[in-house]
Amino acid sequence: MHGMLVMAFDSTQQALRAEMLLEFAEVDIDLFPTPKEITAGCALSIQFPESSLTLVKEIIKNESVEIRGIFIPTEAGYDNITI
Numbered sequence: 736m737h738g739m740l741v742m743a744f745d746s747t748q749q750a751l752r753a754e755m756l757l758e759f760a761e762v763d764i765d766l767f768p769t770p771k772e773i774t775a776g777c778a779l780s781i782q783f784p785e786s787s788l789t790l791v792k793e794i795i796k797n798e799s800v801e802i803r804g805i806f807i808p809t810e811a812g813y814d815n816i817t818i
Contacts, residue, residue, distance in 0.1 A: 742782075765781065805817050
């Protein structure tokens with residue numbers, strides 16, 4: 736899972752919207768259950784390569800997608816690295 740980031744959401748609607756926008760932009764993503772270490776209002780998260788971070792941030796900002804945060808896996812759990 737090295738090199739992968741996790742984007743968490745407060746609503747399923749925002750998660751699905753982000754999924755659609757990122758797929759349209761051809762970002763390699765995975766929709767998966769939000770890790771228990773991340774407190775979010777939505778059970779779905781999106782995993783994507785760290786190399787796509789700039790593009791992902793741009794899409795989130797331009798499309799006003801509401802996110803809980805973007806997280807990087809660490810040995811202790813997850814660190815929020817949001818915008």
